[in-house]
Structure formats: C-alpha cells, structure tokens
Amino acid sequence: MLELQVIERADTAALALDPVKARILAALSTPGSAASLAARVGLTRQKVNYHLRALEAQHLVEPVEERRWGGLKERRLVATAASYVVSPAALGPLASDPERSQDRLSASHLIALAARVVREVGELWRRARESEKRLATLSIDTVICFRSPAERAAFTRELTSSVAALAARYHDQSAQEARPHRLLIASYPAPPQP
Numbered sequence: 001m002l003e004l005q006v007i008e009r010a011d012t013a014a015l016a017l018d019p020v021k022a023r024i025l026a027a028l029s030t031p032g033s034a035a036s037l038a039a040r041v042g043l044t045r046q047k048v049n050y051h052l053r054a055l056e057a058q059h060l061v062e063p064v065e066e067r068r069w070g071g072l073k074e075r076r077l078v079a080t081a082a083s084y085v086v087s088p089a090a091l092g093p094l095a096s097d098p099e100r101s102q103d104r105l106s107a108s109h110l111i112a113l114a115a116r117v118v119r120e121v122g123e124l125w126r127r128a129r130e131s132e133k134r135l136a137t138l139s140i141d142t143v144i145c146f147r148s149p150a151e152r153a154a155f156t157r158e159l160t161s162s163v164a165a166l167a168a169r170y171h172d173q174s175a176q177e178a179r180p181h182r183l184l185i186a187s188y189p190a191p192p193q194p
Helices: 010-017 019-027 034-041 045-057 088-094 107-130 149-170
Strands: 002-007 061-069 072-079 081-086
Touching (some): 002 107
C-alpha cells in the first residue's frame, strides 16, 4: 500500500469522490471482503461487491487474498494507498494554470502554483514508481511568526536575495547532464490550529 496516491484521471476521481465508494475505500485501509465490509458500510454484500469491482477497475483497490469456503470464493481487497490526492490534471482544460494569473501576489496565483506542483510531481512520481526509481525532491515546511509587517517585508527581501544568489551559483544550463528542477517558495498566513 502506498502512503499517498495521486489521482490523475477524471473518471477515477469521480469514483473516489462518490460518498459510498469513499466509505468503502476508507474501510479498506486493512484488507476486507464484500461480506466483511457490508455491515461496516451499511450496504448489502451484493452492493458492496458492485462498488468493489468499480474501485478495482480504476486501481483504487487491489486483491490481496482469495479464500475458498465450501463452494464459495471470498476475495479480500485492500486500498492501493492510505490517502489520495486528486491532481488538477483530472480537470483537463478546466484545471488551474499559473500562467493565466495576472497578479503574481494573489492567493489564486499561489493556489494555481500549488496545483501545478501536485500535477507535475504526481506524474513524475508515478513514472518513477513504474520504472522502479526514486524521485529526487526537497520539501521545507516551517512556520515563522513576524513581529511586524516591516519584518515580514525584510524577511521577504532577504529570502529573495539569498535564493537568487544560490540559483545563480548552482544554475548551469550548459552542462550536458543538467536536469532542471523547479523551486517554489510560498508564504501565507498559517491557519489556526484546531
């Protein structure tokens, strides 16, 4: 089971977002069969089996075991991931695109950038797994409390200057084996803790 799976197709996203199928998918964090899930999700075994076949067809669940009980066969399945994220790629031409944003300092531009990260990294990660390779990434996540808007502005200037200097020092587009990496730094007010 993957820790996370990025859903790239609209039909798969629609299936995962269906309330009944989502309940079944959540229940399959541990292996289960149509019979064992029926009572947990409040459906008949036949209806659960119908939903399981649809989830399996979209590779959201996979079989882990088959048991024989007399003349009956019980298939146990498990979710393919512990959690799922829907890529903006599932929206096709409706997906957000940072190139369409006029205001680079707006929340909508930041959201479009974050959506591009999900789309691009999701696709790269899927390809890496298919070829049994690792995907080189870097994530930094922190919360900074600024005493004033002036300090926030000073931090922004210093961070921009530091990143520009680092990029200038390490960027070499002429290198034969050069592989471009996208760097995104975002800042927004941290939501209150629950």
